[in-house]
Amino acid sequence: MTRLLLTDAARPAVVEVEAIDEHGCARRTAIAGEHPLTLFLDRRELVTLMTLGAAPEELALGWLRNQRLLERLDDVAAVQVDWSVSAVAVTSRPMAEEGRPIWERSGGASALDERLRQRTVTTGCGQGTMFGNLLDALQPLAPDVGPRLSQATLQAVIDRVRRHESIYRVAGAVHGCALCEGDGEQTGAILRFVEDVGRHNAVDAIAGWMWLNDVRGEDKIFYTTGRLTSEMVIKCAQIRVPVLVSRSGLTQMGHDLAGRLGLTLFGRCQGSHYLLFTGAHRFDGPPGLA
Amino acid sequence: MTRLLLTDAARPAVVEVEAIDEHGCARRTAIAGEHPLTLFLDRRELVTLMTLGAAPEELALGWLRNQRLLERLDDVAAVQVDWSVSAVAVTSRPMAEEGRPIWERSGGASALDERLRQRTVTTGCGQGTMFGNLLDALQPLAPDVGPRLSQATLQAVIDRVRRHESIYRVAGAVHGCALCEGDGEQTGAILRFVEDVGRHNAVDAIAGWMWLNDVRGEDKIFYTTGRLTSEMVIKCAQIRVPVLVSRSGLTQMGHDLAGRLGLTLFGRCQGSHYLLFTGAHRFDGPPGLA
Numbered sequence: 001m002t003r004l005l006l007t008d009a010a011r012p013a014v015v016e017v018e019a020i021d022e023h024g025c026a027r028r029t030a031i032a033g034e035h036p037l038t039l040f041l042d043r044r045e046l047v048t049l050m051t052l053g054a055a056p057e058e059l060a061l062g063w064l065r066n067q068r069l070l071e072r073l074d075d076v077a078a079v080q081v082d083w084s085v086s087a088v089a090v091t092s093r094p095m096a097e098e099g100r101p102i103w104e105r106s107g108g109a110s111a112l113d114e115r116l117r118q119r120t121v122t123t124g125c126g127q128g129t130m131f132g133n134l135l136d137a138l139q140p141l142a143p144d145v146g147p148r149l150s151q152a153t154l155q156a157v158i159d160r161v162r163r164h165e166s167i168y169r170v171a172g173a174v175h176g177c178a179l180c181e182g183d184g185e186q187t188g189a190i191l192r193f194v195e196d197v198g199r200h201n202a203v204d205a206i207a208g209w210m211w212l213n214d215v216r217g218e219d220k221i222f223y224t225t226g227r228l229t230s231e232m233v234i235k236c237a238q239i240r241v242p243v244l245v246s247r248s249g250l251t252q253m254g255h256d257l258a259g260r261l262g263l264t265l266f267g268r269c270q271g272s273h274y275l276l277f278t279g280a281h282r283f284d285g286p287p288g289l290a
Numbered sequence: 291m292t293r294l295l296l297t298d299a300a301r302p303a304v305v306e307v308e309a310i311d312e313h314g315c316a317r318r319t320a321i322a323g324e325h326p327l328t329l330f331l332d333r334r335e336l337v338t339l340m341t342l343g344a345a346p347e348e349l350a351l352g353w354l355r356n357q358r359l360l361e362r363l364d365d366v367a368a369v370q371v372d373w374s375v376s377a378v379a380v381t382s383r384p385m386a387e388e389g390r391p392i393w394e395r396s397g398g399a400s401a402l403d404e405r406l407r408q409r410t411v412t413t414g415c416g417q418g419t420m421f422g423n424l425l426d427a428l429q430p431l432a433p434d435v436g437p438r439l440s441q442a443t444l445q446a447v448i449d450r451v452r453r454h455e456s457i458y459r460v461a462g463a464v465h466g467c468a469l470c471e472g473d474g475e476q477t478g479a480i481l482r483f484v485e486d487v488g489r490h491n492a493v494d495a496i497a498g499w500m501w502l503n504d505v506r507g508e509d510k511i512f513y514t515t516g517r518l519t520s521e522m523v524i525k526c527a528q529i530r531v532p533v534l535v536s537r538s539g540l541t542q543m544g545h546d547l548a549g550r551l552g553l554t555l556f557g558r559c560q561g562s563h564y565l566l567f568t569g570a571h572r573f574d575g576p577p578g579l580a
Contacts, residue, residue, distance in 0.1 A: 015542050017542075017545055017567065019557075019565040019566060019567045020565065020566040020570060020575065021563070021564070021565055021566075022441070022562060022563055022564050022575075022576070023576055024575050024576035027565070029565060029567075031539060031540055031541060031542055031545055032539065032540075032541050032542065033541070033542045034519060034520055034541035034542050034543035034544065035542075035543070036543075050519065050520060050521075050543070151312070171539060172517070172538060172539025172558070173517040173518075173519070173538060173539035173540055173541050197517075197519060197541050227462070227463040227487075228463075229324060229340070229463070229487060230324055230340060231340075248462060248463060249321060249322065249461060249462025249463030250321055250322075250463055251321060251322050251323070251324035251463050251487050252305050252307075252321055252322065252323045252324050252325075253324035253325070253326075253340070254324065255307055255321055267309075268462070272312060273311070273312055274311070274312050275309040275310065275311055275317070275319060276309060276310040276311075277307065277309045277319075280310065285310065285312075285314050286312070286313055286314035
């Protein structure tokens with residue numbers, strides 16, 4: 001395998017602006033960065049992501065992965081971010097080696113147009129996915145797949161993420177996602193933590209990081225500071241992580257999908273409190289738990 | 291003017307599910323509804339919105355308004371929600387009266403396709419707008435437009451919204467938006483409050499309500515529980531509300547755009563605390579304020 005060409009173009013995450021507080025005093029205040037990043041795949045413009053810019057290469061790869069526009073990392077020759085034009089160019093191996101865009105493999109430009117059209121129809125939700133056809137392609141996670149969690153591990157994950165958040169603490173206005181070890185000696189350890197202005201970007205960036213580092217999802221725990229909506233549950237099922245933890249609430253469709261896709265879902269995790277909503281078979285809870 | 295045909299199809303906002311708490315006890319817990327709602331304009335499918343479903347007719351109208359796919363309410367003959375097929379059908383007057391889709395006025399199906407393509411390119415951000423061209427069409431709000439706020443009014447808005455939130459209190463996982471009176475005897479009063487699983491849906495629904503009730507934005511205050519990102523600022527400028535208040539933080543682009551569009555921006559409003567970021571000329575703050 002030839003080397004993947006990758007920029008390393010993370011942006012400063014916070015900027016300082018002047019604000020006036022309730023006493024009429026001027027205060028320098030940190031706010032979160034937000035930048036447009038237009039994604040090109042084999043020179044074709046696909047989408048503009050509004051991002052903090054902390055992990056733009058991982059974000060671009062993870063977005064293409066989670067939208068199923070790329071099937072495997074081996075197909076990628078280069079991911080090049082250039083903030084001077086607010087763009088990330090992803091070049092496939094067929095393009096780099098033979099000058100053929102990768103989508104010509106699977107029906108050509110018209111098949112790509114059709115997939116993008118379907119996206120048009122389903123992404124105005126402010127959630128950014130192509131719900132219908134992505135869901136159809138998803139396999140539920142079998143009950144025997146995934147870590148078996150103790151209450152101590154769950155608590156360790158919650159505590160570690162809280163201490164890890166850096167941008168949120170100084171600037172707010174971001175969501176964080178963490179991929180944690182679910183098994184073995186390092187159980188509960190944070191493997192990768194990403195903050196972004198969109199919680200969907202943060203999970204996409206984790207998906208890109210997993211590809212780049214050849215990390216599988218089946219023995220991991222996924223933590224998000226954001227709400228567990230339908231899209232968050234779908235994205236976690238796509239990266240095959242069986243355990244989802246959030247300190248926020250969840251929606252009805254997030255709950256339904258977690259059940260159908262065989263995920264273990266913890267919500268409202270704050271301090272020592274939590275609620276287990278689905279997938280109790282992966283949890284060694286307190287004695288009361290059936 | 292002939293009558294506008296309008297369904298009244300709000301859905302129950304919360305459902306109860308069973309969860310297990312940290313003591314191993316089963317607990318009935320309220321979670322927020324989340325439902326797909328596919329929007330058709332003159333029989334053409336445009337988008338699927340994931341929504342709580344509390345104000346589906348207002349949401350559909352406000353989405354079309356904020357995407358600039360409809361220019362005025364007079365062009366609308368009917369808004370009909372049918373949850374049994376998860377759809378809302380918006381019928382224009384040209385369609386109702388002459389059988390011609392409304393977009394044939396402005397260049398036909400190909401012009402609509404072009405607008406939808408541009409949206410494709412910019413909505414994967416999880417934020418749901420067509421950023422570039424919407425921004426180009428926006429006029430800044432002049433400094434002499436808008437209410438002049440006292441600290442007491444700001445505090446009244448913050449307090450009232452906090453007491454008003456109902457779904458958030460029982461189920462979490464929603465954002466609320468409020469349109470408040472900025473002038474006159476009722477200063478600070480909440481005119482309309484909408485909660486939704488997406489903060490973008492909530493502001494779109496407010497925009498739809500303003501159309502239906504012939505309410506202008508220039509003398510109003512807009513409150514959101516969510517973060518002030520670029521898209522929230524753009525949407526408020528579209529409905530011409532000059533004062534934005536949030537209890538959350540803001541992003542760099544939200545801050546930049548508020549300055550460029552002449553908006554007054556308050557962030558991190560919690561208890562008696564707040565930070566004024568832009569547009570101080572509309573605020574009678576404490577004596578320290580220049």
